[in-house]
Amino acid sequence: MDVADIPAVPEWLPDHLRADGIESLYPPQGQAVEAGVTEGENLVASVPTASGKTLVATLAMLASVERGGKALYIVPLRALASEKREEFEQFEQYGLDVGVSTGNYESEGGWLATKDIVVATSEKVDSLVRNDAPWLDDLTCVVSDEVHLVDDGQRGPTLEVTLAKLRQLNPDLQTVALSATIGNAEALAEWLDAALVDSDWRPIDLKKGVHYGQALHLEDGSQSELPVRNSEKPTAAIVRDTLEDEGSTLVFVNSRRNAEAAAGRLASTVEPHLTADERDQLAEVADEIREVSDTDTSDDLAEAVEGGAAFHHAGLASGHRSLVEEAFRDRLVKVVSATPTLAAGVNTPSRRVVVRDWRRYDGTAGGMQPLSVLEVHQMMGRAGRPGLDPYGEALLIANSHDELDELFERYVWADPEPVESKLAAEPALRTHILATVASGFANSREGLLEFLEGTLYASQTTERGRLERVMDDMIEYLERNEFMERDGGDLAATSLGHTVSRLYLDPMSAAEIIDGLRAWQRGDGRARADDGASAADRPAADAPAEGEEPPGFTTASDLAADAEDDEETERPDPTAMGLYHLVARTPDMYELYLRSGDEEEYQMLAFEREAEFLGSMPSEFDPAFEDWLSALKTARMLEDWASEVDEEVVTDRYGVGPGDVRGKVETAQWLLGAAESLAGELGLGLAPAIREARVRAEHGVREELTDLAGVRSVGRKRARRLFDAGIEDRADLREADKSVVLGALRGRERTAETVLENAGHRDPSMDGVDPDESARPDESDGGASGSGGGSAGADPDDEEDQSSLGDF
């Protein structure tokens, strides 16, 4: 179909598309238009990766806005939200207004009311619904990108329920769902009352295969030689072979750490192939990368880029990511090693794709687990650059003949799995039932059932009774915890329930926090603190940083001493450790795993600091004890962080990456903010102590340093150095002599200039979480750890992150 023949779109569109090199629609796009996607019809497009799905959605949104409406584009990742915003901003020249909403959740995003197109993550949209954003009523078109993620056990139910709510709010809403090729696209179409375009058409041919020994084995039965030299890894051999043919390679690995390590190694393969001109240009890109941030990651990335290689993962700053993507698209960077995040949408096609790791560490399943066919096909779909390559090639790597056969069976010849709703799981239902009742979508048991009828689960199940049973159990749970009340057949959220829903907490997390805070207030566990010589006689446990006491913290010994001093006075405030442990044991925080040998160490710590914990400690024989100890490990990591222990020491001690530390800290901040609100609402009087623990965790520095640490590009280490040099706060810094700053920062002129410049303004990303807002950290950029509950946004990279925790 010629672009001039697309009905109902703005007049300027055909010329705009032509200017972009798009003269006619790809066949699946043509089918979508014929199915009425520009005329308000619902549509599910199940089309291979990189086959032009975004244009289908764009046509629907532009046509909807042309009719005077407003469109919402739901993405699974924050990184994709910025990419899509940039893509849609090209329409601002025609008077359209585009807004993006991710990150900290403003209560109802009022400023979005005037936008024509809004881009947001599914968790953000869920929170907007919970906060009653009035502009949601004006929506005329909603696009759900990567809708097959409804199958995701953690985040799927949020997308599913959010779509159901938007459709209930506005029965005339046009729904356009974009999906990778899946086994049961018709089930999605049925659920959404939508026409279906189910196609395996690709703009460029894709050959899948496996490398084994010295040869490539392709799915068409052909074999070609691809020798691996002595001491060379197969991935390096493939990259070298592709380079000799002037092509680029995208290598998918299973963790951020592996991505970084692979890029470093592959740079030595690529480097000898670079021309002098390429080297100069790459050196410039490397300089720009170093400018983005002054961290080890930044240095490692810049160094790899100088050698023509790069890594890409959700833990990178967005500035890093776009520089890498651009240099790869410009064919300057010849190989990128990436975590699967890159497969989920970012437009970086490549001659060859290598899926190096087809297993990933999965804590819940207890070890390395194979990736799904869908995921592997998504990665493979990135192979082949339209207009540049005759075809794309996507390869797995086998280490034995058996594995060669297995990989063909498992991935090359296999069809993707069908997508199945994960809604009927307790954690998901407990969260979404509360939110559904609290935001007025249902006010009775029957109403809830009716609402749930609008979900994919209801359209897929043959077992209605199961959903009803789990639902009844969850209503009872919510009533028992005072989040919901029943009056005859009516259901209503209590004021506490409303708060929990708005805070975006899993109700089970809220219940754990409330129980712990109440237990502390009542003085439970006090007897233990007082009786044993325990806490007072032992040294404060495992003080961080070379055995020093954490600055400014109340410790177990202080507590016990307080208790001895005055039996009659009120219980002292909980310690930061006690509060970190409380939030670390909620399902909204991914705990750190106990490694072998850890158990004994943390058991000791548990007994040493027994007086500090809120609520009772399970007995050693209780199966819950191990989880409780894992939470203690997480809590001690947070305490270390908040006590200025160097980041390298923290990462080393807990066997995690810097991104994981930041993720845990952000999740703790969010949960402590929520705990503060709950304590306030329940009149528990513990809010100031919680706030202090939160602020300490936020910057990871003692109070005197928080102002300095809040200056962009200062951070913990530099704040300490500046403070030691007599610069005590941002005002001092503004006035400071450059040579003093230079001295404190150990001679980095460029950094000193940047820091001085930044002292003049406040970096909002470093600001504390507003307790009224209690924003959940971003769910998709490595910020939040995943919840065990389907409620809040778990980072899809979580499993990937877990892999760095194992010994793999």
Ligand SMILES: Nc1ncnc2c1ncn2[C@@H]1O[C@H](COP(=O)(O)OP(=O)(O)OP(=O)(O)O)[C@@H](O)[C@H]1O
């Ligand atoms: N009809 C067309 N003619 C020429 N190029 C097109 C056409 N439609 C899309 N493209 C281009 O193809 C590329 C891939 O498209 P796009 O990113 O929309 O694919 P996608 O299916 O959305 O990918 P993903 O699987 O990442 O969601 C883009 O560069 C886009 O501009």
